[in-house]
Amino acid sequence: xxxxxxxxxxxxxxxxxxxxxxxxxxxxxxxxxxxxxxxxxxxxxxxxxxxxxxxxxxxxxxxxxxxxxxxxxxxxxxxxxxxxxxxxxxxxxxxxxxxxxxxxxxxxxxxxxxx
Amino acid sequence: xxxxxxxxxxxxxxxxxxxxxxxxxxxxxxxxxxxxxxxxxxxxxxxxxxxxxxxxxxxxxxxxxxxxxxxxxxxxxxxxxxxxxxxxxxxxxxxxxxxxxxxxxxxxxxxxx
Numbered sequence: 001x002x003x004x005x006x007x008x009x010x011x012x013x014x015x016x017x018x019x020x021x022x023x024x025x026x027x028x029x030x031x032x033x034x035x036x037x038x039x040x041x042x043x044x045x046x047x048x049x050x051x052x053x054x055x056x057x058x059x060x061x062x063x064x065x066x067x068x069x070x071x072x073x074x075x076x077x078x079x080x081x082x083x084x085x086x087x088x089x090x091x092x093x094x095x096x097x098x099x100x101x102x103x104x105x106x107x108x109x110x111x112x113x114x115x
Numbered sequence: 116x117x118x119x120x121x122x123x124x125x126x127x128x129x130x131x132x133x134x135x136x137x138x139x140x141x142x143x144x145x146x147x148x149x150x151x152x153x154x155x156x157x158x159x160x161x162x163x164x165x166x167x168x169x170x171x172x173x174x175x176x177x178x179x180x181x182x183x184x185x186x187x188x189x190x191x192x193x194x195x196x197x198x199x200x201x202x203x204x205x206x207x208x209x210x211x212x213x214x215x216x217x218x219x220x221x222x223x224x225x226x227x228x
Binding site: 003041043104105 | 119147149151156157158159160161164166204206208213214215216218219220221
């Protein structure tokens with residue numbers, strides 16, 4: 001079974017530039033998550049999708065971050081314009097909805113450095 | 116407790132030592148407790164998802180216990196190996212709030228050969 005795919009793995013940009021991350025979840029997983037993990041902190045949920053609908057985006061900085069999952073499969077996360085404090089690992093995860101466990105399957109992450 | 120707290124923050128042990136970490140979480144309206152292992156440059160991997168008070172789970176040399184009434188879980192590693200070096204994250208959810216996972220800051224384990 002293929003895992004969660006993310007790209008790019010690494011990205012270096014200057015502040016005020018834009019960047020986009022892509023995620024392809026495990027086939028059949030209806031729920032998709034984007035997390036931001038800043039060094040020394042726990043993962044912070046940015047947005048959660050159920051199919052192509054948004055379940056939770058309460059911690060997404062909507063003035064600069066946007067995310068979409070148009071066909072209920074893959075997803076993109078965009079930052080425009082980037083700030084220095086956006087330097088982090090952006091993790092995508094998916095889960096199968098229907099099971100009690102709700103185990104998350106993660107991609108390898110996209111490490112963003114903003115200079 | 117309103118947040119998920121993990122201790123210690125970091126740990127250095129020798130190969131062959133056994134070790135354990137603690138995760139404290141809000142016990143009110145508890146739903147599930149997750150443990151993940153995150154090795155450098157790899158994706159976080161689920162170790163256990165636990166839901167029942169008193170539950171104990173085991174995977175190889177790693178085991179976990181759960182006390183939902185007092186709000187804590189222990190993760191044990193028996194006979195640590197260098198490949199166990201990773202950050203161990205726990206997260207809990209409650210039955211409300213869309214069962215949203217609240218994450219701890221992790222315990223960073225380094226096993227010296």
